[in-house]
Amino acid sequence: MFDLTGKKALVTGGSRGMGRSIAEAYHEMGAEVVIIATSDKVMDVAKEIASDGKAPVHGVVADLSDRDQLKRAFNESVELLGGRLDILFNNAGINRNHTCSDFTEEDFDLIRKVNYDAVFLLSQLAGNLMIKQNYGRIINMASLLSVIGGRMSLGYAAAKGGVVQMTKAMSNEWAKHNVTVNCIAPGYMNTDMNKEYCADLSRSGHLLARIPVGRWGVADDIKAASVFLASEEAGYVTGVMLPVDGGFLGW
Numbered sequence: 001m002f003d004l005t006g007k008k009a010l011v012t013g014g015s016r017g018m019g020r021s022i023a024e025a026y027h028e029m030g031a032e033v034v035i036i037a038t039s040d041k042v043m044d045v046a047k048e049i050a051s052d053g054k055a056p057v058h059g060v061v062a063d064l065s066d067r068d069q070l071k072r073a074f075n076e077s078v079e080l081l082g083g084r085l086d087i088l089f090n091n092a093g094i095n096r097n098h099t100c101s102d103f104t105e106e107d108f109d110l111i112r113k114v115n116y117d118a119v120f121l122l123s124q125l126a127g128n129l130m131i132k133q134n135y136g137r138i139i140n141m142a143s144l145l146s147v148i149g150g151r152m153s154l155g156y157a158a159a160k161g162g163v164v165q166m167t168k169a170m171s172n173e174w175a176k177h178n179v180t181v182n183c184i185a186p187g188y189m190n191t192d193m194n195k196e197y198c199a200d201l202s203r204s205g206h207l208l209a210r211i212p213v214g215r216w217g218v219a220d221d222i223k224a225a226s227v228f229l230a231s232e233e234a235g236y237v238t239g240v241m242l243p244v245d246g247g248f249l250g251w
Ligand SMILES: NC(=O)c1ccc[n+]([C@@H]2O[C@H](COP(=O)([O-])OP(=O)(O)OC[C@H]3O[C@@H](n4cnc5c(N)ncnc54)[C@H](O)[C@@H]3O)[C@@H](O)[C@H]2O)c1
Pocket: 012, 013, 014, 015, 016, 017, 018, 019, 036, 037, 038, 039, 062, 063, 064, 065, 091, 092, 093, 094, 114, 141, 142, 143, 144, 185, 186, 187, 188, 189, 190, 191, 192, 193, 194
């Protein structure tokens, strides 16, 4: 089960953190993968992952907050994959911290463009191709802040809440085409995005204390759920938000 040999996958924000782990997991399971990221470091990452010769991994540089670049990157990715796309993982995301009173319009707009607009635009492009193929798996990156409001993360929480609703709306219409749309809600993961926060227990210790598994997540904790939702065998699972949070939401 869960073999992805021959499948064509696109992972956004795969140059580091969880996106890199997801790209590695799809590669390990046999898929050909394209990684989109803002930095041209993505080319080296693609080479590193592909170095075992198992299946090709390609890098594409694009800023997904720019709609023209996003469309160019999608077309380039599908071309690299030979015109087919079986799996899209919308992982790229950013956060900016301000109080609600001080949240700047610039940061609100930027977060919305990367965490929300890009998920809509890429899912629509991919979904329409997958409908023609009569097969597809779309997975979006949600968050605990899709459910709880948090603090100092107004733009992020609003965008991630919307990602869950977008996931459900798309899953309802596309299920009949054998295209599933799901999302994963990671808990507090010790990636570059959160490193300083996780290390400063005077700010984050209360959160650690309510994670039943008893530790912060690491990027590789996302691999199993990413492969499961991308697999053919998960064809009867659609419209769900799967928490990978060490039990946080059940506390
Ligand atoms: N770290 C956590 O605790 C946590 C928790 C829940 C959800 N998430 C979400 O998981 C995803 C990955 O987070 P991470 O912790 O691995 O973050 P990270 O900061 O380590 O990686 C983010 C990736 O997104 C890419 N990216 C950012 N802006 C982009 C843009 N404009 N265009 C293209 N690519 C862009 C970066 O190049 C990078 O590869 C994000 O959507 C994040 O919101 C993270």
